[in-house]
Amino acid sequence: MIIPKNLYLTEEELNIVREIVREFGCDIKAIPGETMTVYAIMGDERNELMVNRLEGLPFVAKINMIQSPYKLMDIRSEFSKHKIKIGNKILGKDLVIMAGHCTIDPKNPSLFLETAHAVKEAGADVLRGGVWKPRTSPHSYQGNGQAIEILMRAKEETKMPVITEVMDEDHIEIVLDVQVDLIQIGARNALNYSLLKKIGQNTEYRNIPILLKRGMHMGSIDEFISAAEYIVLHGNPNVILCPRGTLPSVQGYRNYPDECITPLLKQKTWAPIVVDPSHAVGKSIYVPHASLAAISYGADGLIIETHIKAQLGIGDDPKQSIHPDTLKKIIQDAKEIYEIAKKYKEEYITINEMVKS
Numbered sequence: 001m002i003i004p005k006n007l008y009l010t011e012e013e014l015n016i017v018r019e020i021v022r023e024f025g026c027d028i029k030a031i032p033g034e035t036m037t038v039y040a041i042m043g044d045e046r047n048e049l050m051v052n053r054l055e056g057l058p059f060v061a062k063i064n065m066i067q068s069p070y071k072l073m074d075i076r077s078e079f080s081k082h083k084i085k086i087g088n089k090i091l092g093k094d095l096v097i098m099a100g101h102c103t104i105d106p107k108n109p110s111l112f113l114e115t116a117h118a119v120k121e122a123g124a125d126v127l128r129g130g131v132w133k134p135r136t137s138p139h140s141y142q143g144n145g146q147a148i149e150i151l152m153r154a155k156e157e158t159k160m161p162v163i164t165e166v167m168d169e170d171h172i173e174i175v176l177d178v179q180v181d182l183i184q185i186g187a188r189n190a191l192n193y194s195l196l197k198k199i200g201q202n203t204e205y206r207n208i209p210i211l212l213k214r215g216m217h218m219g220s221i222d223e224f225i226s227a228a229e230y231i232v233l234h235g236n237p238n239v240i241l242c243p244r245g246t247l248p249s250v251q252g253y254r255n256y257p258d259e260c261i262t263p264l265l266k267q268k269t270w271a272p273i274v275v276d277p278s279h280a281v282g283k284s285i286y287v288p289h290a291s292l293a294a295i296s297y298g299a300d301g302l303i304i305e306t307h308i309k310a311q312l313g314i315g316d317d318p319k320q321s322i323h324p325d326t327l328k329k330i331i332q333d334a335k336e337i338y339e340i341a342k343k344y345k346e347e348y349i350t351i352n353e354m355v356k357s
């Protein structure tokens with residue numbers, strides 16, 4: 001929609017505008033209002049160059065987009081019925097809980113194996129274990145590729161699907177080679193467009209879900225969804241969005257908890273939402289309430305850092321991991337809240353159906 005600087009475009013201005021939009025296969029339609037006339041762009045208005053050229057005209061105040069900037073992640077896209085299956089659960093239909101260490105300690109494999117069995121016992125569906133770690137400080141522990149063997153051993157012992165984070169193309173190759181079940185793109189790489197493209201290309205036709213964390217410095221929700229659009233466009237529609245808190249933080253928490261964006265995301269995109277309460281609040285004592293809040297807001301699942309002996313852990317585990325006994329309680333309560341919250345989620349589906357028709 002073109003908003004003119006004055007109350008309407010003159011015939012001459014309109015001709016200039018028409019000439020530009022026609023170059024991009026669109027046309028223009030005047031919509032006279034009580035006080036001013038605005039101009040609808042007929043056709044696909046999302047061509048960035050066309051918008052930039054229109055916005056550069058001295059008699060145009062701004063362009064308001066009616067269509068969403070993402071074509072594939074949009075709730076009205078061809079993927080709106082796309083479902084992601086994890087084990088025997090379907091995201092969006094069944095609550096999915098991912099739990100395990102922030103970081104697998106390669107020097108202490110038995111700790112991770114113990115946690116793996118305990119989170120399974122607690123009712124988790126997916127085992128998480130960090131192998132390579134994106135750390136703010138280069139002096140902090142950076143992870144160790146050897147830990148992948150421990151992760152895969154835990155998978156073999158527990159028969160749980162496993163998730164780990166990749167930070168570059170070599171990691172992608174390794175996790176595909178050993179057959180990790182889900183891949184995480186962390187908050188720090190959420191805007192690494194070449195990595196997002198690569199992950200889409202390298203997992204095309206493989207049916208591997210990609211859990212994309214929200215970047216801690218990300219701006220709008222559209223920026224988050226557009227990052228996921230890269231993965232889908234380049235080959236893999238199995239994208240899960242993961243709010244994990246943003247910066248600046250609420251004083252006392254590690255980040256600014258953002259589990260409340262789920263309803264907004266659900267109105268814009270079909271992608272399932274799995275919230276990470278651990279990094280949002282950053283301290284184990286706050287994780288239970290943050291987890292249940294996320295489910296109340298309509299999340300389809302949670303990814304929670306959990307450790308059998310957090311005080312012996314590395315990375316974020318000592319401060320942020322909950323015990324599997326706490327996880328068990330959270331899962332029980334989350335299941336109840338999930339069923340309650342689901343009733344209200346149908347509101348979005350109805351609204352979205354209306355938008356579609």
Ligand code: PEP
Pocket residue numbers: 102130134165185186187188213244276279316
């Ligand atoms: C993690 O999951 O341990 C992690 C580093 O997450 P984030 O990218 O959200 O900081």
Ligand code: MN
Pocket residue numbers: 102103279305315316
């Ligand atoms: Mn962590």
